[in-house]
Each structure stands twice: as C-alpha cells, then as structure tokens.
Amino acid sequence: VQLQASGGGLVQAGDSLRLSCAASGRTFSRYAMGWFRRAPGKEREFVAAISRSGGYTNYIDSVKGRFTVSRDNAKNTVYLQMNSLKPEDTALYYCAADRSYDDSTHRSAGGYDYWGQGTQVTVSS
Numbered sequence: 001v002q003l004q005a006s007g008g009g010l011v012q013a014g015d016s017l018r019l020s021c022a023a024s025g026r027t028f029s030r031y032a033m034g035w036f037r038r039a040p041g042k043e044r045e046f047v048a049a050i051s052r053s054g055g056y057t058n059y060i061d062s063v064k065g066r067f068t069v070s071r072d073n074a075k076n077t078v079y080l081q082m083n084s085l086k087p088e089d090t091a092l093y094y095c096a097a098d099r100s101y102d103d104s105t106h107r108s109a110g111g112y113d114y115w116g117q118g119t120q121v122t123v124s125s
Helices: none
Strands: 003-006 009-012 017-023 031-038 045-050 057-059 067-072 077-082 091-099 119-124
Touching: 003 091, 017 031, 017 091, 017 119, 031 067, 031 077, 045 067, 045 077, 057 067, 077 091
Parallel strands: 009 119
Antiparallel strands: 003 017, 017 077, 031 045, 031 091, 045 057, 067 077, 091 119
C-alpha cells in the first residue's frame, strides 16, 4: 500500500484544514488508518485513528472536539478535518495504514504497516 498525504498549509489560529490521505491498491477497506504528527523537537505522537469500516474512531485528548477522522472506502481515502487550529498543532502530519484483522483502532505507531510521506501543518498565532 502506498499512501499520499496532502492538504497541509500555513493557517492562522482558529482556522480549519482538511488533510487527505489517498491509498493505492484495491484492499483499502482492510486497513485501519491512523494519523500521527511530529512537531519540531518532539517525538511523533498519535493523533487519530479510524477502523476499517469507519465505525470506530480514536483521538488523542488534545484534539477531541476539534479534529474529525473519516474515510471513504470507495475513494481509498482517509481524511482528517481539523477545526479551531492552535499553534501547538503545528507539525508534520503522517497517515499510516494497519493491516487489521478486526474492526478496531489502535494508537501504537509500531502497529502500523505503511506510512505516507507527511504533510506540513503550520498554525500561526
């Protein structure tokens, strides 16, 4: 599976962005998908995940109520809608795919099999 993330940019605090991650292949619906980010000088952290069917989602506490993860299996794409952005959301955002055998999500980066190249999100104050 190859993943291509897009949609990042430079915005002001309070603005919104929608990240997209397009996957190659015909088995996208078999993968749970996750979003991670790495801020300058910090370790990569989990942001959000969505199960194969889209029925289950999981978020880090700092983005709950502001970010929404969704997927369109017909388009082989997962999205991260980011509202009310804050300067602390500034990071390189990565999407990842987990060859999942059940309809669940998880937060551990080590459990993901494929990674995209990242898209930069910069939020100015």
